[in-house]
Amino acid sequence: MKTYDDIPAELFVPSPMDRGEAEKTGYSNYSYWRSTIRIFLQNRAALFLLFLLGILVLFTVVQPLFPGQRPATQVNFDAKGFPLRNIQPGKEYWFGTNAIGQDLWSRIWHGTRTSLLIGLLVGIVEMGIGIVYGALWGYVRRLERPLTEVFNVLHNIPNTIILILMAYILRPGFSTMVTAMCLTGWHGMARFIRNQIVIIRDREYNLASRCLGTGTGRIIYKNLLPYLVSVVMLQTALSIPSTIGWEVFLTYLGLGLPIDVPSLGNLVNEGRSIMMSPELRYQLIFPTIVLSVITVSFYILGNAFADASDPRNHL
Amino acid sequence: MTPILSVKDLEVQFSLRGRTLTAVRGCSLDLPRGKTTAIVGESGAGKSVFVKTLLGMLDKNGKITGGSIEYDGKDLTRFATEKEWLTIRGKRIGYVFQDPMTSLSPLMPVGKQIEESIEEHQGLRGAEAAALAVEILGRVGIPQPEARAKQYPHEFSGGMRQRVVIAIAIACRPEILICDEPTTALDVTIQAQILKLIRDIQGEFGFTTVYITHDLGVVANVADYVAVMYAGKIVEYGTTEEIFYDPRHAYTWALLSSLPQLGEKGKELYAITGSPPNLFKEITGDAFAPRNPHALKVDFAYEPPLFPVSETHRAATWMLDGRAPKIDPPPAVGQIREIGKTPAIPSALTPQQTPAGKKGKPLLSVKELRVEFHTKGDKHFAAVKDVSFDVYPGETFGLVGESGSGKTTIGRSIIRLNPATRGEIRFDGERIDGKISPETDRKVVSQLQMIFQDPMASLNERAKIDYIISEGLLSLRRNMKEGERKEIVARALEDVGLLPEFASRFPHEFSGGQRQRIGIARALVMEPRLIIADEPISALDVSIRAQVLNLLGKLKREKGLTYLFIAHDLSVMRFISDRIGVISKGRLVELAEAEELFRCPLHPYTKSLISAIPQPNPEVEKSKEILVYDPSVHGTDPQSWVEITPGRFVRGSERELDRYRRDLGL
Numbered sequence: 001m002k003t004y005d006d007i008p009a010e011l012f013v014p015s016p017m018d019r020g021e022a023e024k025t026g027y028s029n030y031s032y033w034r035s036t037i038r039i040f041l042q043n044r045a046a047l048f049l050l051f052l053l054g055i056l057v058l059f060t061v062v063q064p065l066f067p068g069q070r071p072a073t074q075v076n077f078d079a080k081g082f083p084l085r086n087i088q089p090g091k092e093y094w095f096g097t098n099a100i101g102q103d104l105w106s107r108i109w110h111g112t113r114t115s116l117l118i119g120l121l122v123g124i125v126e127m128g129i130g131i132v133y134g135a136l137w138g139y140v141r142r143l144e145r146p147l148t149e150v151f152n153v154l155h156n157i158p159n160t161i162i163l164i165l166m167a168y169i170l171r172p173g174f175s176t177m178v179t180a181m182c183l184t185g186w187h188g189m190a191r192f193i194r195n196q197i198v199i200i201r202d203r204e205y206n207l208a209s210r211c212l213g214t215g216t217g218r219i220i221y222k223n224l225l226p227y228l229v230s231v232v233m234l235q236t237a238l239s240i241p242s243t244i245g246w247e248v249f250l251t252y253l254g255l256g257l258p259i260d261v262p263s264l265g266n267l268v269n270e271g272r273s274i275m276m277s278p279e280l281r282y283q284l285i286f287p288t289i290v291l292s293v294i295t296v297s298f299y300i301l302g303n304a305f306a307d308a309s310d311p312r313n314h315l
Numbered sequence: 316m317t318p319i320l321s322v323k324d325l326e327v328q329f330s331l332r333g334r335t336l337t338a339v340r341g342c343s344l345d346l347p348r349g350k351t352t353a354i355v356g357e358s359g360a361g362k363s364v365f366v367k368t369l370l371g372m373l374d375k376n377g378k379i380t381g382g383s384i385e386y387d388g389k390d391l392t393r394f395a396t397e398k399e400w401l402t403i404r405g406k407r408i409g410y411v412f413q414d415p416m417t418s419l420s421p422l423m424p425v426g427k428q429i430e431e432s433i434e435e436h437q438g439l440r441g442a443e444a445a446a447l448a449v450e451i452l453g454r455v456g457i458p459q460p461e462a463r464a465k466q467y468p469h470e471f472s473g474g475m476r477q478r479v480v481i482a483i484a485i486a487c488r489p490e491i492l493i494c495d496e497p498t499t500a501l502d503v504t505i506q507a508q509i510l511k512l513i514r515d516i517q518g519e520f521g522f523t524t525v526y527i528t529h530d531l532g533v534v535a536n537v538a539d540y541v542a543v544m545y546a547g548k549i550v551e552y553g554t555t556e557e558i559f560y561d562p563r564h565a566y567t568w569a570l571l572s573s574l575p576q577l578g579e580k581g582k583e584l585y586a587i588t589g590s591p592p593n594l595f596k597e598i599t600g601d602a603f604a605p606r607n608p609h610a611l612k613v614d615f616a617y618e619p620p621l622f623p624v625s626e627t628h629r630a631a632t633w634m635l636d637g638r639a640p641k642i643d644p645p646p647a648v649g650q651i652r653e654i655g656k657t658p659a660i661p662s663a664l665t666p667q668q669t670p671a672g673k674k675g676k677p678l679l680s681v682k683e684l685r686v687e688f689h690t691k692g693d694k695h696f697a698a699v700k701d702v703s704f705d706v707y708p709g710e711t712f713g714l715v716g717e718s719g720s721g722k723t724t725i726g727r728s729i730i731r732l733n734p735a736t737r738g739e740i741r742f743d744g745e746r747i748d749g750k751i752s753p754e755t756d757r758k759v760v761s762q763l764q765m766i767f768q769d770p771m772a773s774l775n776e777r778a779k780i781d782y783i784i785s786e787g788l789l790s791l792r793r794n795m796k797e798g799e800r801k802e803i804v805a806r807a808l809e810d811v812g813l814l815p816e817f818a819s820r821f822p823h824e825f826s827g828g829q830r831q832r833i834g835i836a837r838a839l840v841m842e843p844r845l846i847i848a849d850e851p852i853s854a855l856d857v858s859i860r861a862q863v864l865n866l867l868g869k870l871k872r873e874k875g876l877t878y879l880f881i882a883h884d885l886s887v888m889r890f891i892s893d894r895i896g897v898i899s900k901g902r903l904v905e906l907a908e909a910e911e912l913f914r915c916p917l918h919p920y921t922k923s924l925i926s927a928i929p930q931p932n933p934e935v936e937k938s939k940e941i942l943v944y945d946p947s948v949h950g951t952d953p954q955s956w957v958e959i960t961p962g963r964f965v966r967g968s969e970r971e972l973d974r975y976r977r978d979l980g981l
Contacts, residue, residue, distance in 0.1 A: 004620065004636070011613035012638040015604075017588075031823075032776075038333070204773035208834070211730050212787035212841065213760035226777035 046304035134193025230309035318345035356544035409489035426464025436487030474505035532929020546602035553628035677705035713892030828859030
């Protein structure tokens with residue numbers, strides 16, 4: 001056996017105890033958000049897409065400020081006064097022009113701006129309505145029954161019918177579009193929040209708050225919603241690409257934005273109508289690429305964030 | 316005798332959130348053939364990781380970083396593939412895990428699950444395997460094994476399920492059986508039966524058993540040898556007698572001394588301060604040193620080796636070095652032999668001081684309370700039936716029962732989380748069930764508070780301690796000044812033994828015991844008169860329990876609190892309660908003064924509960940007899956709840972009551 005004779009004998013004396021030191025031993029410095037961000041940053045693909053999306057959004061905002069940009073609705077003429085129709089992509093018109101001679105480059109960025117704005121607005125409104133409705137539905141038991149019935153009725157009316165009716169009643173335009181989509185889009189969010197709240201509403205810390213006389217409002221605001229921040233962010237991020245998708249679909253039905261407001265929806269629709277002539281196909285391809293990049297990026301980012309925010313992955 | 320399996324200097328590390336956690340820090344252990352070795356330790360001591368390593372079942376982020384495991388001439392640490400492990404795991408080393416709910420497949424009849432194990436490891440097929448499966452099911456004490464073999468796990472109770480798990484483990488006749496907290500999820504009466512079963516089949520099959528447990532009562536019951544683990548190291552090893560009657564390590568001393576069975580009523584229990592160390596950090600010296608009141612300076616600087624005490628007994632402490640001063644173990648350690656022998660635990664209170672004997676008006680009065688829950692359709696399930704009891708100011712009233720007995724529901728319906736279906740609840744003379752006026756509501760909210768079971772679930776993780784503690788005040792006293800609130804929070808933290816600067820932190824930074832104390836502080840700021848404590852210590856480690864029990868006792872003395880203490884652990888109950896109500900299947904069956912109840916239990920259910928208490932004293936535990944309660948002994952005569960002597964109630968038919976009176980010598 002190894003000997004320990006080299007240990008100085010004067011150490012073999014009682015050592016006074018330090019209470020504070022004993023309390024400190026169990027300390028852990030785990031932090032939910034720090035871990036979430038760290039896991040997210042480990043995902044290279046998501047980081048790249050985040051970067052790409054950032055650049056794209058920034059570019060759509062600042063694009064009109066660059067020198068030599070043509071307004072998106074301006075019809076361009078050649079020296080003789082004829083409109084420059086269906087010009088192939090080239091030095092002058094990077095993405096070519098459309099059937100009436102408008103610059104496709106400008107139209108695409110303007111359209112992206114419109115579509116992203118719709119997506120963002122609808123996403124935020126859906127989140128707002130969804131949180132309020134879902135939280136009351138999930139937590140306040142007296143309201144459970146009536147809110148379920150209201151939800152069932154509204155949710156069972158097909159979205160397309162509501163959207164078509166809205167488009168008939170109101171003048172087609174940006175605000176009509178946003179209103180119509182908000183009217184139908186909050187259902188999913190409300191049900192999602194409700195389900196999440198039902199899962200956590202009877203945990204002991206909520207019972208404790210009820211024993212302490214904390215009101216319903218404060219329980220929702222301080223005890224329930226903070227637990228849902230990450231999943232709500234994820235849902236909102238995912239609703240942006242789906243809203244853009246709806247916009248494209250509505251335009252295809254002929255209920256979309258008027259032709260003088262460029263959006264990814266009516267650009268894709270325009271391109272689709274002339275898809276069969278190979279030399280004009282660029283008019284479909286360019287907007288579709290931008291649309292795909294935005295949609296796919298949001299989905300992948302959303303999922304990367306969902307993985308990162310799941311405490312089970314915080315190893 | 317050569318050991319069947321021998322572990323040398325095992326080290327296991329996990330990579331967790333980008334850091335390295337050393338869960339097992341150089342453990343050596345020999346398993347004597349045919350004997351039972353128990354590994355005791357608190358959560359996080361590394362005992363589960365240790366045995367999972369023996370089975371090759373480490374989680375994917377863990378790896379063996381040193382040492383060896385010799386078994387059957389092979390070094391198991393060199394196994395690289397799952398295929399190699401499968402030649403050992405399940406086949407030669409069987410295992411039984413804690414939770415029988417998750418160890419069985421819900422989609423397969425239990426007979427089939429045993430057959431699978433037989434076919435996999437013994438090469439029997441079809442009818443032969445099926446017959447053997449039925450035989451084994453019978454062997455583990457399942458009645459009508461043929462019929463039961465065709466049933467699914469959800470048709471079995473928790474204890475029966477654990478028997479099935481044991482049947483699967485022994486079906487392939489392992490040489491070693493590893494039981495990881497096999498009875499922690501079960502009630503005490505079931506626990507005693509399962510422990511007996513394992514001991515019986517061990518005798519019959521002749522395997523070597525390894526137990527992992529935090530319960531010293533279980534250790535005393537089953538073990539031949541005991542290894543005490545702390546912070547990833549085995550700090551003491553010896554025969555059960557040596558560990559219980561002649562412990563040498565300060566941690567073993569502390570563990571044994573903090574047992575509630577050794578406490579004196581009305582006095583403080585011996586408590587270990589602080590919490591177990593964080594294994595992410597490099598530990599120098601003895602890991603227990605910062606919490607050890609007997610620590611030497613050398614403990615902080617050098618890691619103690621395992622000093623031999625006797626041929627079988629070793630302890631890792633510098634106190635055994637020749638140069639160390641002689642330190643005597645705490646006096647409580649010497650009393651272990653007495654546990655379970657003396658009928659009553661000594662009381663520091665004189666009879667006049669005991670708050671029993673009805674003093675004045677009851678603070679809380681529950682009359683014929685019935686609580687029903689809706690199940691599918693129009694059916695009702697009554698969790699609590701006709702329960703009546705009074706709680707007097709200044710006493711601790713204990714409500715004891717097994718899982719599903721309705722004890723938690725009673726607590727929750729008093730605090731109005733579950734509405735009472737029938738009956739009445741009065742607090743300080745006023746009815747508080749059903750609809751009550753806003754003034755009464757405010758009064759009840761502040762004067763009636765609750766402490767919850769699970770400190771991990773009962774604090775809002777997304778709020779700071781500051782908010783959590785003053786939450787009740789925010790709604791009770793809306794116009795309170797910020798400075799006053801801060802002061803109250805700081806005072807409450809000090810009351811529960813925490814530092815005031817903890818107020819700005821989040822709950823996840825604290826250990827279980829600290830979190831439980833924060834939960835107590837949260838109830839305290841309301842200045843309550845009655846606190847309902849629902850299993851406040853059952854989720855805590857042994858070394859932390861005493862801290863919390865002492866805190867509750869101190870607050871009772873200083874602030875004149877009254878407790879309704881709900882628990883399943885009778886030895887804790889006996890230590891803390893003045894009067895105890897025993898509840899079974901939603902009905903109170905007996906209510907008496909604590910010592911009276913232990914001295915002379917009347918109801919057969921109470922008798923079986925008391926007989927099943929695990930006693931951390933090997934002499935008593937190894938020879939104890941368990942009484943099994945069979946509800947059919949009551950026959951069909953109508954039962955009533957009767958005050959049989961002043962202050963003592965029992966439930967029974969006329970004939971039974973006569974017998975109880977005779978038992979009491981009336």
